Amino acid sequence: DRLRVLVARDPILGDLVLRAYLGRRALLVGAGAGFRILGSRYSPDTRRLREFAARNRLPHRWIDLESDQEAEALLRRFSIPPEETPIVIWRDQRVLRNPSNAELARLIGLSSPSIEEARSDLIIVGSGPAGLAAAVYSASEGLTTDLMDAIATGGQAGTSSLIENYFGFPAGISGSDLAERGELQARKFGARVWVPAEATSLKPEEGAYRVTFAERGDVVAHTVVLATGATYRRLEVPGIERLEGASVYYAATVYEAQQCSADPVAVVGGGNSAGQAVLFLAKRVPRVHLLVRGPDLAAKMSRYLVDQIERHPRVNVVLNSEVREAEGDDVLRAIVVENNRTGERRKLVVRAMFVFIGTQPRTAWLADVVALDDRGFVLTGAAAQARASGTVWEGQGRVCLGLETSLPGVFAAGDVRSGSVKRVASAVGEGAMAIHQVHEHLGHTTVDVARHPDDGR
Known part of the structure; x- marks a missing residue:
């Protein structure tokens, strides 16, 4: 301290x-320092633990149950049968058998065992670019701040291999590096970061709000910023469900790229995330097929990505194409692709598929609490106030602020907000703007805003 x-x-x-x-x-x-994960590459729980470790940038090493010679010796040493894997080995002494993400986080000291209930100034739910920016500005301005995330800091942006058009980084920066720097900056100013912490409910309580988190307990705060972001929509085609996580992915990081370095892959989508994934994978695999539903690659993708993709010798762009079927038992063997103009179908031999086909908001836990638009994104400003229930805004002495939801003192920023621009820079800007409006809300109330011990005020 x-x-x-x-x-x-x-x-x-x-x-x-x-x-x-x-x-x-x-x-x-x-x-590859740190703890070890021993498990089968075909196990969903092994993939879950590896993804959690990779997304949180935790030093670790994976030992493949099927191919690593060290696996059998370790299982004998700890008297663990293969069917009880995956396991996590910590400092060659302690073993956890198929731990939850929260149990792993507690083991390695990523976060405290539980949240002590206390009334803070602000709870930020979601730690993508919007949530991290809100935490930095809130904590630096003296507000007691709790930043929570269900999986890892960085959000959807944290899975981007290289963001080249973010202001101030002419050589580009990876999403994970940006997230790590943002988290460290927030912690430097005193924000408390809790991972994993999945929000399950939001309830008004005597001029404040109570947020309940799975496996964590409750946090009460005068204000809340919703920055839960959005996730990529799943591709619904026959045969894909059993392959998700094994060779069908919704992110393209080093973790996923390691699984398919010697084989051709397919990327599905026409936006910037798909373009960034293509260029990242093209450095590591012999062939990348980019499948775009529309007739023009530049329709939804930034020009700088289009130019690089069109020049890259390992990239094959297939327009007017949609995936109709995934073939394979344990891993992907091929996909059936249909030309949506001619109806012609053909089989494309690939060993992995990366899907970036639009987003859906993480707002299921908010459906009966704040006003949402018809796609499930959080309404803010005048549209939110018009949809507010009962007399919630009577006596506030002001109108609903631009980033405020249908509940006074609850704000939304970033991709989760209805009408937001889906860019990292705009999410960061909204996170900062949300804190300005938090102060404006607190200025209209009589709450006793807590200060850090070293704040001097």
Whole structure:
């Protein structure tokens, strides 16, 4: 705690410590240091643990039950039969058998065992670019801030291999690097980060709000920022369900790329996320087939990505194409692709498929709480106030603010908000704007805003 205060007060020292931390973490991750995950590549729980570790940028190493010679020796050493895998081995001494993500987080000290109920100034639900930006601005301005996420900081942007059009990074930056820097910055200013923490309910409570989290308990705060983002829609075609996570993916990071480095792959989608995935994968696999439903690659993709894709010798762009079937038992063997103009179908031999076909909001837990649009995104501003229930806005002495939902003091930022621009920069901007409006809301109330011990006010 004393070091955190010192880092916050001394920018030069803070920058030095931050750079050292980032460099050390990169070395540890690259060296496969940390805990070990032993399990089958075909096990959904093994994939879940590996994804959780990768998304949270945790130093770890995977030991494949089927092909790694070390696997059998470790199972004998710890007297564990293969059917009880996956297991997590911590410091060669402690073993967890198929732990939940929360159990793994507690084992390695990623977060505290439980949340002590206390009334904070702000709860931010979701830690993508919008949530991270909100946490940085909130904590730096002296508000006690809790930042929560169900899986990992970074959100959907955290799965992007390279963001080349983000202001201030002319050489581009990976989504995971951007997320790690944002999280460290938020922690530096005193924000409390909780992962994993899946929100299950939001309820008004005596001028504040109570948010309940699975396996975590409740947090009460004067204000809430909803930044849960959106997820890529699943591709609904015959044969795909049994292959999801094994060779059908909804992200393209180093974790997924390691599974298919020697085989041709397909990327489905026509937006920037699909374009970034294509260029990332083309550096690692012999052939990438980009399947686009529309007739023009530039319709939804930024020009700089289109130009690189069209010039890349390993990329094959197939327009007016849609996937109709996935073939394979344990792994993907081929996909059936249909030309949506001619109706002609052909089989494309690929060993992995990456799907980026639009998004759906993470708002199922909010359906009966705040006003949503017809697609499930959170309404804000005048549209939200018009849909507010009962007399919730009577006596507020003001109108609903631009990023405020149908509940006073509850705001939405980033991809989860109806009408938002689906870009990293705009999400960061909305996160910052949300904190300005949080202050405006608190200025109209009589709550006693808590301050950090070192805030001096």
